[in-house]
Amino acid sequence: MFGLDKKDTTLLLVVAALTMLAPFLLNPFPTESGMAQFNAGYPDLMQKFVIFGIFAIGFNILFGLTGYLSFGHAAFLGVGSYAAVWIFKLFTYNVFPAILLSVIVAALFSLLIGFVSLRRSGIYFSILTLAFPQMSFALAYSVLSNPKFNLTNGETGLQVYADDPQRFHREGLPDLPHLFGLSMRSTHTMEIGAWSFDFNVGYYLCAIVMLVTFYLSVRIFRSPFGMMLRAVKSNQQRMNYTGLNTRPYTLAAFVISGMYAGLAGGLLAAMDPLAGAERMQWTASGEVVLMTILGGAGTLIGPILGAGFIKYFENIFSKINDNVLHQWFSFMPDGIEDFMVFIVHPFVGKGWHLTLGILFMLVVIFLPGGLVDGGQRIGRWLRSRGQKEDKTTGTTEPAE
């Protein structure tokens, strides 16, 4: 179906089901229960899951296929956001043109950076891609924000003000980002017993966009172009002596992944109409590298898992404070309770980076293929156990 083989179609349908049912799946605990803080099914976080999923899917096209490790993709996300907010400021709150422009601007910007950076490979490429976004960050943070020429609004971040022109804004349209009148913020809450589920327009827009981009990435992975990119990773020398010019292949992969990043940036701005320079910082680029490696670089679904995993940690683990810990360990005697809280404290709340860091190390050391690799290993283990049981029953039967 859709020009995919059976396995990929199944994968696509699974991803589609997961994203469409996410409001249910991410809210497994009743609203009033003590576990409710582990619910991730609120619009803000769900949007982040899929938007950073898009970002990581795109990054994986470059890193997973060609092996070129870029530390600068946050810059494309950043320019995407700025482009979208400028559309909001100057023309309209409609997200369609805003997202379109973010992709175009990110494509041009990544063409420029890719053209220069791809003159080198390996570590030198990574260093170059690290340098450009830091320059972009510095530009956005201070240089391009002065009274005469204010493109980025500096550290305050670019946002929409009441006196902005918004030429095509009309009465009756929401005063917030919308898609042809359908506000991104509008949410339908469904109450079932003790549970409550949020269905948010913004989330579903992002989810549909992610499904489309995921589908495109599967097509790219399975195309001759995708095979050429894997060949680039495998042996550039052989590529060159086989009559293939590696530069345009890597540049195309770079621009495609830059466009994915720009799309993610545009969607971020569409969900919340502001853009700040910190989105371009190298730590933000590092985050997408972590997502991709944690989930499984070079796999189709890995980056989405990695993105979800990291965003969950960032938003849920960081909210666990000492009060919550005391509640958890309240069944223990006083001294031990305090001791347990003391032990766990550094790993939660503000210390969530510590837990994530340890997890990342464990994954890289023991599961080089990321979470997807882990899933496959468990699957194989279960299957081989199942087969063994079959065999034992198979051999005992004739004896009887």
Next chain:
Amino acid sequence: MGILEVKDVSKRFGGLKALTDVNLSVAENTVHAIIGPNGAGKSTLLNCFVGKLIPDTGSVMFDGESVLGRAPYEINQMGISRVFQTPEIFGDLTVLENMMIPCFAKRDGSFELNALPNMMGQKDIVERAEEVLEDMNMADKRHDHSASMSRGDKRRLEIGMCLSQEPRLLLLDEPTAGMARADTNNTIDLLKEIRDRRNITIAIIEHDMHVVFSLAERITVLAQGTPLVEDTPDNIKGHPKVREAYLGESA
């Protein structure tokens, strides 16, 4: 007029004269071997043919066109394929995928952004790749991971990849270096078969005299960056200058 004409080629690396006034003509549809002791400049010369090195002076013409200043991929597209000393294949890919890549390069040129059509639609490429694999007696290995094959098989695959492009000139850089005897003999047989069955010119650099004398129709002996003699294998065998270059003056 040969298919490959080398005129007055010199190349220096700092103070080292790697090649001095090399003149060489490889006739069409022959197997031409370039032999010489270590450091004679054989590999440097070969690298000048494929765009890896640019000679300081002189010219290298392939079929009447200069190859100098062109990138390796452009020279390959002109019709020169190269086999490396250590087999260069796509180790992360399967044998069939390895074979498909040169087929794409032959059909689509040096770059083609075919990111949406899927592999199932590339029947002509798959068929061509399968055909060459069949030719190389590797059809049963088509789904193997290419990095895990023996060196002889890797060499066979690499030669197959070059042949799938139907090159006019095949360059072989010590094709049997570091191989077990059985693999060496297999490779010789394969090369003989290629020589006899196709219209192809082969230029071969080799250390192993057994390989050279069982394949070559014409031999150039290179010593200290200059060609000593060029002749048929029979005449080369007893040539005093060749003995001198290989064994030293006292011999």
